[in-house]
Amino acid sequence: MDNKEINPEKKNKCRKGRTYRYRKREKLQNLCFKKRGKVIQDDNWKSFRKWSKHQGLPKTKFTLAEFGGITFQSLKLTSHQLLALYLALEYQKGINSQIYSYIQMLPKDFDDYMPIYFDYKLLELVPDHMKELIDSQKIKFEKDLIKVSGFLKSNKITRERFLWGWMCENSKSWLNSDIRENIAIAPMLDFLNHSFDAKIKGEFNKSNQCYEITTFTPYKKGQQVFINYGPHDNYLILLDYGFTILNNLYNYISLDNEFFKFKIPTEDERIWKFKSKLLMENGFYGDYTLNKSQISFRLLSALRLRLLPEIVNMNDNSNNDNSIFLSPPISQSLITNWKLTLNGEREIINNENEVEIYRWIYNICMELKNQYEMKLKNIDNFKKFESKKSSNGLTNIKLLWIESIDILNSVKELCNEFLH
């Protein structure tokens, strides 16, 4: 189930102006999807087909099984924990598992491409935001492992096997949004790969008790059918599914760190406190992003406030925190104008302020671009000297940086247009 096809429209577009970059990306893409998916006409597939026919799938609703005399439903576990545990236990039963044929179709391991398996050397190469996501996923997994272990008195399960079940569940489960926490594994449905171009409708049909998927994208016989996993950026796709998408429109860069680290000479602690309070009160504190086609309104708004040119009461050195409420360090009229820009009653505060904003963003883009290009060099060096074992992981990490540099270039152009 490889996704090696490139949308012909995109291909032509790319070829017109950016041939070199396109070729470079195509090479990357090939690397990226190497080893993905399965050859479906193999013995495992045949035995799975036989099994699913025998099971009455897809007409039969797939239900959770029993093990060791305890029903899963009687355990106070989340559906995610239950399914992961179920898959891991069934795996351990080997040929004796009732779903052996299905288990055979699941990935043997994930260590080459799922970030949760990245070793410390690979982790050093991933963007900070990705690191944070991996860390929270690890915490979630450890909590699930502890919870599940409590229920397994006689049935011993290794950490490694539970992680395998957990990742199968994570990358292959189906969420029924009609019912809270209703996650299912749907053999067959879970063999469908993702494409943003796929237009589908999926819903549970109560009358025949089947989950039905309808595609609105026409396919010819023999073509790979895709579904759309949702509007995910590459960080999330990599975290949960272990791949990345070229030219993913949902990609973004967070400038929170840059925004909060940024020092303005005239902005002392008192002024900063005052501004952050205003940002919080108005719901504009943090989550400042850039994507390929725009600078987020949140970032523009926060910068409008931070880069206000007129600051008054600078000589008031009161250490009393409450003083910020008594005498605002910024003129009231500017604050009122800033608030008007938040609800769209006013477009900008003034030209000077707007120029400062775009200059700031431009400079940050330049700075980050240099940093990201260094990261890419580090990855290339790593590739040269380290074993080829983690090549899928590295290719995906590389793509994260490349796509981020693309965003920085686009935003730089946007700023340039504004400034000139």
Ligand SMILES: C[S@@+](CC[C@H](N)C(=O)[O-])C[C@H]1O[C@@H](n2cnc3c(N)ncnc32)[C@H](O)[C@@H]1O
């Ligand atoms: C729901 S499963 C799809 C079936 C899977 N290809 C298989 O053979 O079992 C999700 C997994 O498929 C792979 N996958 C899905 N869409 C992909 C894509 N567009 N490019 C690369 N890999 C993809 C990823 O490994 C992902 O974790």
